[in-house]
Amino acid sequence: MLEIKGLEVCHGWVQALRGLSLQVSEGETLAVLGSNGAGKSTLLGALAGLYKIKKGDILLDGRSLSGKSPHYMVKEGISLVPERREIFNSLTVMDNLLLGAYHRYRSKKNEVIIDVENILNLFPALRGRENHPAGTLSGGLQQMLAIGRGLMARPKLLLLDEPSVGLAPLVVREIMSTLAELKKTGVTIILVEQNTAAALKVADRALVMERGSIVLSGCSREMMGDTRVQQAYLGRTRVVRPAAAL
Amino acid sequence: MDLSSQLLQLLFSGLTLGSIYSLIALALVTTFNITGVLNLAQGEFVALGALLAASLYTAGLPLAAAFLVSVALIAALGALVERAAIYPARESSALTLIIITVGLSISLRGLALLLWGTDPVSLPAFSSGGPLLVGGASVNLQTLWILGMAAVTMAVLNIFFELTYTGKAVRACVINRTAALLVGINPGAMSLMAFAGSGAIGAAAGIFITPVTLATYDMGFMLGVKGFVAAAIGGMHNIRGAVLGGFILGILEVYSAGLVSSGLKDAVALVVLLAMLMLRPEGLLAASGRKV
Ligand SMILES: Nc1ncnc2c1ncn2[C@@H]1O[C@H](COP(=O)(O)OP(=O)(O)OP(=O)(O)O)[C@@H](O)[C@H]1O
Numbered sequence A: 001m002l003e004i005k006g007l008e009v010c011h012g013w014v015q016a017l018r019g020l021s022l023q024v025s026e027g028e029t030l031a032v033l034g035s036n037g038a039g040k041s042t043l044l045g046a047l048a049g050l051y052k053i054k055k056g057d058i059l060l061d062g063r064s065l066s067g068k069s070p071h072y073m074v075k076e077g078i079s080l081v082p083e084r085r086e087i088f089n090s091l092t093v094m095d096n097l098l099l100g101a102y103h104r105y106r107s108k109k110n111e112v113i114i115d116v117e118n119i120l121n122l123f124p125a126l127r128g129r130e131n132h133p134a135g136t137l138s139g140g141l142q143q144m145l146a147i148g149r150g151l152m153a154r155p156k157l158l159l160l161d162e163p164s165v166g167l168a169p170l171v172v173r174e175i176m177s178t179l180a181e182l183k184k185t186g187v188t189i190i191l192v193e194q195n196t197a198a199a200l201k202v203a204d205r206a207l208v209m210e211r212g213s214i215v216l217s218g219c220s221r222e223m224m225g226d227t228r229v230q231q232a233y234l235g236r237t238r239v240v241r242p243a244a245a246l
Numbered sequence B: 001m002d003l004s005s006q007l008l009q010l011l012f013s014g015l016t017l018g019s020i021y022s023l024i025a026l027a028l029v030t031t032f033n034i035t036g037v038l039n040l041a042q043g044e045f046v047a048l049g050a051l052l053a054a055s056l057y058t059a060g061l062p063l064a065a066a067f068l069v070s071v072a073l074i075a076a077l078g079a080l081v082e083r084a085a086i087y088p089a090r091e092s093s094a095l096t097l098i099i100i101t102v103g104l105s106i107s108l109r110g111l112a113l114l115l116w117g118t119d120p121v122s123l124p125a126f127s128s129g130g131p132l133l134v135g136g137a138s139v140n141l142q143t144l145w146i147l148g149m150a151a152v153t154m155a156v157l158n159i160f161f162e163l164t165y166t167g168k169a170v171r172a173c174v175i176n177r178t179a180a181l182l183v184g185i186n187p188g189a190m191s192l193m194a195f196a197g198s199g200a201i202g203a204a205a206g207i208f209i210t211p212v213t214l215a216t217y218d219m220g221f222m223l224g225v226k227g228f229v230a231a232a233i234g235g236m237h238n239i240r241g242a243v244l245g246g247f248i249l250g251i252l253e254v255y256s257a258g259l260v261s262s263g264l265k266d267a268v269a270l271v272v273l274l275a276m277l278m279l280r281p282e283g284l285l286a287a288s289g290r291k292v
């Protein structure tokens, strides 16, 4: 359903993606691994319309989406749950969720209300906190809210940027099992993770990025057995980034 | 007049002046956070609104009609300016955009000079009658009109921001622009709304103060600067902070002018700005978690 062809994106002088190509099929969950600065967030941001595309193309169900703005991407069914969550701190949990459905709130209000209920069922921990300012929630709940807000757009393609970063193992497990549940609904997911083990568990397929290109890819089981992946991301040598200590 | 009634008198003046600064600051902050543009032409909306209303009134329109027509036209001017000058340059750097608004400010002031000349124009007070005596202070009726207008405007805006979906979408842009983009809010539509709203608020403020201060083609510059200082006191990211900053600045100005020397009035704003930038660049209310 998604095809990326020779994608190049620059941040100023830094070329963050160097001719990256990949395909994702309907209902698939793809894990994107790689060290800091590999370009993982840039890839997701480009898919969400945040960055100008220098070269290459993004095709969703055969239609070109290159150069479109974020609100267009959301309408087309691509929803990004960004790095650091980026929730609306001083708005309530409920308002955050309702704003997630911005492009259809006015036309399909009833549907949106039902969707909020579904999100609260998916993340029962958010229930009872609907009227709390989102900024007062714990990190785990904020992450759940961010995912919930992303789902409120009813995406065909859900992009998740490091949802487990800075969270306690128990919370990570909860979020990952929710993702596994989400998979069953048929939504296509691209999951960027530093927590390689957790990501490989939910993903069907995984790829490793380095300096803006894909250096390795395969199905999750192969990747888990791959010595290079083990050394770099699963073993004792794994570098803990400062953000993980927050 | 004894000291306490003099202090009370000054407090009224300070609140009145402050309410005008608050409205300008509020428009600046909202626009800044939605569009990334620090609109240095905001003061020009105030001046043009006042001048236009005065002309309409002189042409025979009733005062209320002159007010409404002027506010609507300046709102349209705000929208026009956004589409013509800001929107095409929306991908440019913050510096470029600021320079554009400086250019706009100069052009609009030039236009006002061309149309209205250098002589001040005036509007009658909104209601006749002598000043009211409150606790030994005499309060001009127009002062009450200004305070009332500011209170109503802020109350309406508060309802808009707190209770309506569109208002919350605007706040979402103010709180986190990236996230607002990601939920699908169209920044172009918001930007247009911000400039039109800024025009309307600026014009309303200008018209209400004209019976007291008169209106001149160049009145907007200083008001824009004061609005910016008020916004800086509040922290640029915070709508409530901007309102608070406006009142603080108004009261400080009036007390230092009234109790020390009237020459201090405009200097106070710059001293406060420097002090804020050095001591608390994130603004007074920033510690309370970017409440908007
Ligand atoms: N806004 C930006 N301005 C300039 N350079 C940027 C910007 N964002 C990213 N970069 C650079 O682009 C490269 C790719 O960054 P990106 O954030 O995509 O990496 P990442 O794989 O997500 O890393 P991390 O694991 O740290 O999140 C890095 O070299 C980074 O320094």
Ligand SMILES: [Mg+2]
Pocket: A040, A041, A042, A083, A161
């Ligand atoms: Mg990243």
